[in-house]
């Protein structure tokens with residue numbers, strides 16, 4: 213009983229990690245270049261884009277879940293893909309939830325760095341893509357922090373993935389949805405155990421990334 | 434390249450910002466050798482004039498004409514700012530940056546960074562973060578970084594304004610070496626001693642206009658305008 217439970221727990225924890233890390237990688241690939249472009253380009257809708265981004269940060273995950281559900285449901289525009297109630301649907305929902313958060317935090321530090329570098333890089337006549345790459349590279353520690361915030365939000369999120377994933381045993385059940393389920397059933401001990409795993413997971417990922425940033429810094433000085 | 438770029442000719446050149454004229458109309462012709470020093474009171478427009486010639490301040494009226502294609506001329510220029518801009522990287526990586534932008538191979542850039550650091554006395558700091566250097570060391574690094582691509586022309590905007598005597602002397606030495614190597618220098622300063630030591634010719638700015646342009650010896654020994662005389666005496670002029 214304990215053995216099967218442990219195997220199942222491990223399975224759920226790994227699924228949580230897989231879904232959120234995948235969403236995080238995709239979200240960073242979207243959010244970081246977007247944040248850098250917003251920092252260095254002076255186009256007409258820049259202010260509006262930043263305002264929208266900041267507003268989207270406060271988007272209730274449940275609403276994101278609902279919208280993704282409608283898009284992916286059989287009669288929805290993307291219904292033919294058959295993605296509803298799959299981990300992919302959960303990844304999509306998490307990407308939508310964490311992109312604005314990562315982009316917004318990243319934008320602040322990239323904007324500050326750009327203010328510092330502006331005169332030099334303009335004088336050196338760098339191309340737009342060289343600018344972006346320089347900023348992303350030199351702000352990488354701050355960007356790591358942005359990514360961590362995104363991970364934290366993703367791994368602990370329950371509303372959206374419950375809706376689009378369906379909390380199906382062995383398929384889309386992750387730590388947060390399992391906790392919700394077990395709590396609902398009155399299985400508090402199990403729910404608490406799951407909760408501790410979730411916390412441990414979040415802390416260890418934070419520590420690993422923090423440690424990566426630390427060694428990076430030491431090697432520079 | 435210097436001989437191809439020069440003379441640089443400004444005709445009735447003006448820079449404005451939000452409808453307010455910062456400098457101009459400026460008529461100026463600069464030849465392709467030596468050190469031109471731009472002097473004048475605070476707010477006279479020294480920084481703006483250097484930027485205008487470099488192409489990073491907007492030209493609102495008149496013309497700034499190189500003897501060659503403007504883009505080609507720009508390729509052969511570097512700019513050193515009053516407050517050094519340090520990339521948040523090591524000294525070596527700061528020096529490698531412009532080389533890498535111009536497509537130099539990593540190993541090549543790595544080695545040239547070392548030579549450049551040695552030339553300004555920063556060879557012991559190569560692997561140190563540039564942002565923790567002292568003000569004088571940062572400005573030396575900024576100058577070495579500007580010189581590393583062997584530009585024909587380097588602009589320097591009051592490069593020693595916040596430095597002590599020793600760092601100032603070191604930097605003047607570095608600039609003399611660059612000049613000896615054939616690099617054309619156009620710099621601003623409010624340090625008249627420095628201007629006398631380093632200038633071959635002088636552009637004296639007052640209120641955004643050229644008050645006087647002359648060979649350094651002529652300017653310092655027998656200034657033509659009353660304003661220049663007053664300025665050299667240390668009087669406060671408009």
Ligand SMILES: Nc1ncnc2c1ncn2[C@@H]1O[C@H](COP(=O)(O)OP(=O)(O)O)[C@@H](O)[C@H]1O
Nearest residue numbers: 450455456473474475476477478479480481482
């Ligand atoms: N970005 C700017 N916006 C508005 N006014 C400016 C700006 N930069 C410079 N000025 C003004 O232009 C004039 C010339 O400035 P500057 O070129 O910095 O003079 P200097 O370098 O000789 O002290 C000053 O009156 C200054 O206030």
Ligand SMILES: [Mg+2]
Nearest residue numbers: 479480481591
């Ligand atoms: Mg100035």
